[in-house]
Amino acid sequence: MAHTLAHGFADPVHEGQAVFRAAMEALSRPGRIRPLATALAPPAPLTPELAALALALTDADTPVWLDAPLRAEPAVAGFLRFHTGAPIVDAPGQAAFALIADPARCPDLRDFAQGTLAYPDASATVILAVETLSDAAGPAFAGPGIRGTVRLEAAPLPADWASRWAANHAGFPQGIDLLFVTPGRLAGLPRSARPVALEALPCT
Numbered sequence: 001m002a003h004t005l006a007h008g009f010a011d012p013v014h015e016g017q018a019v020f021r022a023a024m025e026a027l028s029r030p031g032r033i034r035p036l037a038t039a040l041a042p043p044a045p046l047t048p049e050l051a052a053l054a055l056a057l058t059d060a061d062t063p064v065w066l067d068a069p070l071r072a073e074p075a076v077a078g079f080l081r082f083h084t085g086a087p088i089v090d091a092p093g094q095a096a097f098a099l100i101a102d103p104a105r106c107p108d109l110r111d112f113a114q115g116t117l118a119y120p121d122a123s124a125t126v127i128l129a130v131e132t133l134s135d136a137a138g139p140a141f142a143g144p145g146i147r148g149t150v151r152l153e154a155a156p157l158p159a160d161w162a163s164r165w166a167a168n169h170a171g172f173p174q175g176i177d178l179l180f181v182t183p184g185r186l187a188g189l190p191r192s193a194r195p196v197a198l199e200a201l202p203c204t
Contacts (some may be wrong), residue, residue: 005075005078005079005082006018006040006041006042006043006068006075006079007040008040008055008082008083009040009052009055010039012055013036015056016056016200017050017056019036019038019055019056020056020057022034022035022036022150022186023053023056023057023179023186023188025188026122026186026187026188027177027179027187027188027190028145028190029145029146029188029195030141030143030145030146030150030152030187030189030190031135031141031146031150031151031152031185031188031189031193032062032132032135032150033064033133033135033185033186033187034185034186034187035184035185035186035187036049036052036053036181036185037135038051038052039092040052040055042076042079043073043075043076043078043079044073044142045069045070045073045076045101046070046073046076046079046080046099046101047101047129047181048181049111049135049181049183049185050101050127050129050181051079051080051183051184053127053179053181053186054083054084054086054097054099055083055084055203056078056128057097057125058084058086058096058097059084059085059086060084060085060086060087062086062096062097063086063087063088063089063094063095063096063097063098064080064084064086064087064088064089064092064095064097064098064099065088065090065091065092065095065097065098065099065103065112065124065182066088066098066099067091067100067101067102067107068102068103068105069102070099070166071157078092079145081134082139091111092107092111092113093111093112093113094113095112095113095124096113096124096125097124097125097126098112098124098125098126098127099127099129100125100127100129100178101129103128103129103130103154103156103157103158103160104156104157104158106126106128106157106158109126109164109165109166109167109168109175109176110168112124112126112176112199113176114174114175114176115169115173115174115175116174117173119172120173120174120175122160123174123175123176123177124176124177124192125176125177125179126176126177126178126179127178127179127180127181128154128178128179128180128181129158129181129182130154130155130156130157130180130181130182131155131156131182132153132155132182132183133152133154133180133181133182133187134152134154135150135151135152135153135187136151136153137151137153138150138151138152138153138154138164139151139152139153139162139165139195139196140195140196140197141189141193141194141195141196142193142194142196143190143192143193143194144190144192145190145192146193148153149187149196152180152187152189154180154187161171162195165189165195168191168197169171169191169192169194172191172192173191174191175191176191177189177190177191178190178193
């Protein structure tokens, strides 16, 4: 029996622009949680927020990698190919964007395209659908777009996530950028975000 293809944006131009702006603002203001409203109902386990970002950010020139749960459902790749034209690649290092439905099993960040010193923008953006997202706790970060420091907690993530991110930042200007999504919300963590030890923060 043929499956009905899930709809994309009802108003592709305006909805796509709104989601694109939200993603760019999230990366330019690291750690600041922003609303991400969407009425999409993509095939599970692709979440509406992952789908919205994929539709807004990818096209035929931006290869996409899907993690194991997303690859296991053929309707996910079909939805993305139909609505974006983006090629689905087999290896993380081939992708301009990676969609992660199981963030606790996210591959090592070094597995994704890091860019080069001449072309650091040739790196990947990794989008993770997490269960919780908070700016009231968690690791602290400093850097461009951050006034003082910010804190951002996302879960679940791999147990060694802190060391993974420290290594990613150490390679700046190479390295990947991250977008975290939960239902209705979005936050960004670009490679320029420097981890700050909590004991180094001033007491309040």
